[in-house]
Amino acid sequence: MAHIALPEGLPGITSGFAFRPETAKPMRELAEVLLRGENSLTSGEREMIAAFVSSRNDCHFCQASHSAAAAHHLGGTYDVVDAVKRDYQTAPVSAKLKALLGIAAKVQQGGKTVTTADIDRARQEGATDIEIHDTVLIAAAFCMFNRYVDGLATLTPTDPQAYDAMGQRMATHGYVQRT
Amino acid sequence: MAHIDLPADLPGIRGPMNFRLETAKPINDLVDVLLRGPHTLTPGERELIATYVSSENDCQYCQTFHGAIAAHHLRDEQLVADVKCDFEHANVSDKMKALLAIAGKVARSGKLVHEDDIARARAHGATDIEIHDAVLIAAVFCMCNRYVDGLATWAPDDPDFYRRRAAIVAKQGYHVSIEKG
Numbered sequence: 622m623a624h625i626a627l628p629e630g631l632p633g634i635t636s637g638f639a640f641r642p643e644t645a646k647p648m649r650e651l652a653e654v655l656l657r658g659e660n661s662l663t664s665g666e667r668e669m670i671a672a673f674v675s676s677r678n679d680c681h682f683c684q685a686s687h688s689a690a691a692a693h694h695l696g697g698t699y700d701v702v703d704a705v706k707r708d709y710q711t712a713p714v715s716a717k718l719k720a721l722l723g724i725a726a727k728v729q730q731g732g733k734t735v736t737t738a739d740i741d742r743a744r745q746e747g748a749t750d751i752e753i754h755d756t757v758l759i760a761a762a763f764c765m766f767n768r769y770v771d772g773l774a775t776l777t778p779t780d781p782q783a784y785d786a787m788g789q790r791m792a793t794h795g796y797v798q799r800t
Numbered sequence: 801m802a803h804i805d806l807p808a809d810l811p812g813i814r815g816p817m818n819f820r821l822e823t824a825k826p827i828n829d830l831v832d833v834l835l836r837g838p839h840t841l842t843p844g845e846r847e848l849i850a851t852y853v854s855s856e857n858d859c860q861y862c863q864t865f866h867g868a869i870a871a872h873h874l875r876d877e878q879l880v881a882d883v884k885c886d887f888e889h890a891n892v893s894d895k896m897k898a899l900l901a902i903a904g905k906v907a908r909s910g911k912l913v914h915e916d917d918i919a920r921a922r923a924h925g926a927t928d929i930e931i932h933d934a935v936l937i938a939a940v941f942c943m944c945n946r947y948v949d950g951l952a953t954w955a956p957d958d959p960d961f962y963r964r965r966a967a968i969v970a971k972q973g974y975h976v977s978i979e980k981g
Contacts, residue, residue: 624931640932646829647829651827654822679911680910731857750804754951761945768909768910
């Protein structure tokens with residue numbers, strides 16, 4: 622049961638969003654810009670960074686839903702995102718994305734752990750300043766979302782099908798509520 | 801030196817915020833609602849939570865800046881120092897101590913927040929909105945702290961710099977971080 626009286630039946634972050642629409646709006650907008658806005662990284666790549674950080678933070682709701690969103694962006698297969706969560710160094714992704722995932726892993730631990738060597742590696746693989754910036758901020762933002770979801774003990778579905786449907790909606794319709 | 805090519809004259813979060821205005825706007829909107837919006841907790845109390853979490857995360861810029869804003873609202877710099885050092889023995893309400901304890905847990909991991917922590921806050925009169933916002937303020941500063949330090953932004957040494965900016969932000973709001981001056 623959630624720590625506070627959140628609307629019944631809504632899973633994960635959607636219950637916090639429904640409880641407090643004033644804070645939900647900018648949180649949704651931030652996710653939309655970071656994960657679906659115009660970018661030289663694909664939405665699939667950015668969702669994988671989100672799923673990876675959420676997995677490192679052991680937030681089941683966020684890692685499962687963003688893995689599903691990544692899978693839907695990547696043609697419906699979970700193989701790549703699952704490999705990234707298992708061991709991104711050997712996953713079938715570009716050397717640039719591996720370097721960015723390395724930065725995201727450091728940010729998850731603490732911003733100060735990111736070194737100039739981590740940044741140099743990403744640059745050598747062709748990462749731009751915006752890509753490095755967005756990787757740091759996606760990782761930081763999921764350190765927020767994950768803590769919000771787990772800090773309130775929100776409802777966490779266990780059925781993988783529920784997440785697959787969620788991921789499809791996230792990949793298709795995005796994060797901003799249209800009224 | 802910052803890890804990427806940020807506006808060199810702007811300290812802390814203002815560097816990356818001015819580098820990327822599209823993400824700065826929702827972050828400022830979120831912080832404005834949480835720390836300055838209508839609330840049963842005063843802005844000073846909410847800034848204390850932000851300061852404490854930033855201190856736990858060892859983020860120099862955020863803890864000094866939000867500490868200065870808290871001190872501006874509360875007219876008490878010593879209280880801010882006391883909360884960072886040992887909030888359980890600081891001169892704040894029992895409700896605030898319970899909310900700071902929850903925030904401290906969230907800073908490490910959301911999963912650490914226990915029913916007993918919530919029961920303690922409720923026993924001292926905390927409402928669901930206050931508990932929700934304590935959790936979310938703590939979570940938001942886990943983002944802001946990582947954003948500021950993950951890009952290796954610079955933090956001024958001069959305490960007066962923070963006092964001056966604190967007075968401006970306390971009056972005008974967080975959107976000034978993406979305005980010149």
